Amino acid sequence: MLYISGRYENFLDPFEGTKYGVGNIAIGFYQGLFAYNGWNYLNVVIEELQEPKKNLPRAIIISCVLVTIVYILTNVAYFTTVPPVEMLQSSAVAVTFAQKLYGVMWWIMPVFVALSTFGGVNGILFTSARLFFVGGREGHMPQILSYVQVNRMTPAPAVFFVGLLSLVYLCSTDMYRLINYVAFANWMAIGLCVMALLWFRHQRPNADRPIKNWLRLRTFEKIPFVEHILIRSNMSCDQSDDGGDDFRILSSDDDYSSFGAPLFQEVSLAVSRSRR
DSSP, X not given: OTTTTTOOGGGXXXXXTOOOOHHHHHHHHHHHHHTTGGGGTGGGGGXXXXXXXXXXXXXXXXXXXXXXXXXXXXXXXXXXXXXXXXXXXXXXXXXXXXXXHHGGGGGHHHHHHHHHHXXXXXXXXXHHHXXXXXXXXXXXXXXXXXXXXXXXXXXXXXXXXXXXXXXXXXXXXXXXXXXXXXXXXXXXXXXXXXXXXXHHHHHOTTSOOSSOOOHHHHHHHXXXXXXXXXXXXXXXXXXXXXXXXXXXXXXXXXXXXHTHHHHHHXXXXXXXXXXX
């Protein structure tokens, strides 16, 4: 409503002060794409879906469009009320927005934000636990993760494992750096999966595919992965604001974590061969 009434001065030069370095742009993409990361979770719970051939594409398309619209409207509301300079200085933009718009009732915004996280945590635990569960079942991860609770038939060990990893991640004092780490490894894995999909489509064009992906969409999806490669070749071009080289840290820590599962699989195969 404020935008319609003429409060659009914050949109006149929205890119003022933007840093156009390769690393800065890449980190901006990582942090932005992190907010949309839920689209990828539904793929790993396809065994839990009813009529997945019909419901999986429908759910992904509807949810992505709906979330994109909501996020755009939210950002328009923020920029209409909070100047960009003040937004950059704020440690919680939603709280600053509420203080300007709701006055003494600003405290209701942190409450709603906290409540909204329960849905996100529930979805992540549900989907990530199934990912580790299938990994344990297929021998890509420790077999204990494939066990289920006898009464409720839920993958309890995998759920506890995801919770334990989450507690370890909470030890980080810089949430934005943690987001960069997670996004880096996540898009590395997604890029490799898309490459495998394109390779199988070329090598096995007549294979049975219950859910067939659009090749043009999958090719477009490789853009963040190509960007990831560009970061690795330009790690020394940009530095973080505190003088440290975040990109060198990203390449060292997250590459190891990204290849943890394949390494475990190779070790498991070697052990199984030795037992024979």
